Amino acid sequence: MVTVENVTRLDERLSKPTVRAVKDTRAYTAFRIVNATLLVVIAALTLYPFVNLAAQAFSSESYINAGQVNLWPQGFNLTTFDLVMSDRMFWRNYQNTVYYTVVATVVAMFLTTTFAYAISKYHLRGRTVFIGIAVFTMFFNGGLIPNYVLVNELGLRNSVWAIALPNAISVFNLLVMKSFFENFSTELEEAAEIDGLSTYGKLARIVLPLSKAVIATMVLFYAVSFWNSWFAAFLYMDHRELYPVTVYLRNLIAGATSVDGAAGSAEATQIAANVKAVTMLLTVLPIVCLYPFVQRYFVSGVMLGSVKQ
Missing domain, CATH: 1.10.3720.10 (MetI-like)
Structure with missing residues (x-):
């Protein structure tokens, strides 16, 4: 039976836009993963010298000359x-x-x-x-x-x-x-x-x-x-x-x-x-x-x- 309530519901459904999620292709997903990995690696390589520099600034002379200072200060010294x-x-x-x-x-x-x-x-x-x-x-x-x-x-x-x-x-x-x-x-x-x-x-x-x-x-x-x-x-x-x-x-x-x-x-x-x-x-x-x-x-x-x- 066609009623005013049914017509209203049908009109509301038709008036709402249909939104469909667009799925990424496998190639694009692989590109995003590779791209993100490369960016993380490049960022790490860029930050490493600065972090090592900061670690040496707070390390003692014996550890620095022995080459034991990497990412963390050794023998904290000011x-x-x-x-x-x-x-x-x-x-x-x-x-x-x-x-x-x-x-x-x-x-x-x-x-x-x-x-x-x-x-x-x-x-x-x-x-x-x-x-x-x-x-x-x-x-x-x-x-x-x-x-x-x-x-x-x-x-x-x-x-x-x-x-x-x-x-x-x-x-x-x-x-x-x-x-x-x-x-x-x-x-x-x-x-x-x-x-x-x-x-x-x-x-x-x-x-x-x-x-x-x-x-x-x-x-x-x-x-x-x-x-x-x-x-x-x-x-x-x-x-x-x-x-x-x-x-x-x-x-x-x-x-x-x-x-x-x-x-x-x-x-x-x-x-x-x-x-x-x-x-x-x-x-x-x-x-x-x-x-x-x-x-x-x-x-x-x-x-x-x-x-x-």
């Missing part, structure tokens, strides 16, 4: 850490590193962003020339002595500008940002022009707020580069108080290496055994702590500009 962390010069140089990295990264981002935005516009006169000049510097440079003479004549020695200005623009980062700006929505910029925004207004109020991914990626690239840099400071800084922590650690390693070749005390021998591990661990730790906060931008931003619309 002698080298105590030496480094108790030195006031270490903290002074660490403060210099933070200052140099922040200033140099801000300068580099400002110059790279403005330059990339300008050469991303096809109507810019001389655009090809500007791009050619930038690419030319990727393969040719003046050399060490001309750069030193130039920095010295400009009066930049013993200042943060000796580190920030000579390496202010990375051409690779410039080309990545240029490619991203070329794919930016022209409709948004045209609407902003209609609203009366100038070129600088469009860049500051429209383009940059929508470019967080690529900006975060470039900030990470520049910050890591300036944080790990030591040769520029070693070349242009004359006073220990102006050194970044990388130069401090470099001098510490050099001193420990010379002690290792002579008959020193037990403490000096311990320092020579794991000073490299301790210094590398102290240098890389801040970047490792910073990376998780920008990872979500880095993953999406590293591929920006690689695909044309």
Whole structure:
């Protein structure tokens, strides 16, 4: 018997979409298993040197020289850490590193962003020339002595500008940002022009707020580069108080290496055994702590500009 209730139930069944689960093929399932296994193996191989480095940093000299330190510290020892962390010069140089990295990264981002935005516009006169000049510097440079003479004549020695200005623009980062700006929505910029925004207004109020991914990626690239840099400071800084922590650690390693070749005390021998591990661990730790906060931008931003619309 056809009733109103039966008709309602039939109508409800017909109105609900039929959802069918799509099963993976055997080939795709095998691919996923192999892919996951390879990723786990690659991740383990990548992490192993860092874990071994951390284990050596906390191990005693006898176990390190015997090659018994693998993934876990043997003969837990903090002698080298105590030496480094108790030195006031270490903290002074660490403060210099933070200052140099922040200033140099801000300068580099400002110059790279403005330059990339300008050469991303096809109507810019001389655009090809500007791009050619930038690419030319990727393969040719003046050399060490001309750069030193130039920095010295400009009066930049013993200042943060000796580190920030000579390496202010990375051409690779410039080309990545240029490619991203070329794919930016022209409709948004045209609407902003209609609203009366100038070129600088469009860049500051429209383009940059929508470019967080690529900006975060470039900030990470520049910050890591300036944080790990030591040769520029070693070349242009004359006073220990102006050194970044990388130069401090470099001098510490050099001193420990010379002690290792002579008959020193037990403490000096311990320092020579794991000073490299301790210094590398102290240098890389801040970047490792910073990376998780920008990872979500880095993953999406590293591929920006690689695909044309």
